[in-house]
Amino acid sequence: MAGRPKIFNREEVLDKSIQLFWEKGYEQTSTVELLKAVQLNKGSLYNEFNSKEELFIEGLKQLETKALNAFEDKLKTSDQPLNEIKLLFKSIIDSNNEDNCKGCILGNTIMEFAGQNPQIVKEASFYIVKLELLFEEYIEKAKNNEQFSSEHSSKDIAQYLINFWNGINVSRRVYQEASVLENMINFHLTILD
Template sequence: MSRPREFDVDKVLSQSMEVFWTKGYKATSFEDLTNKTNVKKQSLYGVFEDKRSLFLKALALYRTQSLSQLREMIDQGGSPTRILDALQSASLCSSSEEAHRGCLMVNSAMEFGMDDREVANEFELMFSEVRLVLEEVIRNGQAGGEITNRFTSQELAAYLANTLRGIRILEKTGAPADQIEMVLNTAFDLIKN
């Protein structure tokens, strides 16, 4: 008869995600994970199998949380340009510590490249979903004359999604906040009428 689990799996997954986000996959040891979660290695293995499985679940959690925040911003309503303004504002990191962590998905994409198909699938899925959400907002803005029609909603969504990924790289590499803000201002202003 197996013993009942003595920890909150969701909480441990969230804490593990924070460790991977801060340190990266390869630099994270099981000791880092057990120290953060206060769960023994054997218990973590019992639920998550191994570090890689835990990492993949952490990436999926990050994707779900990020997309949920994006959807929440859109569901608050307002015109497409107001939604984009809110997204632009939310894209500015509030602290240098937050900025230097970057984005877990972008960090993972840079760490793994396309070498690990399951990891690549996670960030491809996230970037695709973000692009589709942006495309919906842009299409609505184009229909209302708020956003330029010089490019398709797909092209503009891909452009903004790439800009948002790019600023996370700038943040991670220590670019000044005013440079990041300038990139965001330019990207968002270029698509508005």
């Protein structure tokens, strides 16, 4: 005899739960808040996801896989991939204050779990490293296509950019004025000129 059919969309549950985790942080998100956000009862939620941690990890994977795939698609189809990298950073300028206050979920996750949960830190770090590798790959392609030259290696520039990505996502929580963020971003992106 088959179990009861699912009456919810797993992807939607992951989207709603990770947005709540992003807004509040993992530890500050209660089960009651999760159940309200995803509109499920406790039994349904924990039959699908064995724990709050599993729900968080699966939601993080889904969110970041979608985001990185979309960014990689833009890089692949662009004649000017360095412009796509610049646009990623510049998208922060147009973010609303609510998004600015949330920062980057990957950086937030690493900071919240550092020294406490190596598995979750490893999951978040995976996506940061993947973004860095995309930067490196497309900077190298731009060099090979003679669209860009630098005395620095593509790897060094990619590491600089990922460090700046982490930094600007902290700074956007402090400096929410678009003009301040724009100045910071434009200054750091001169490395791609």
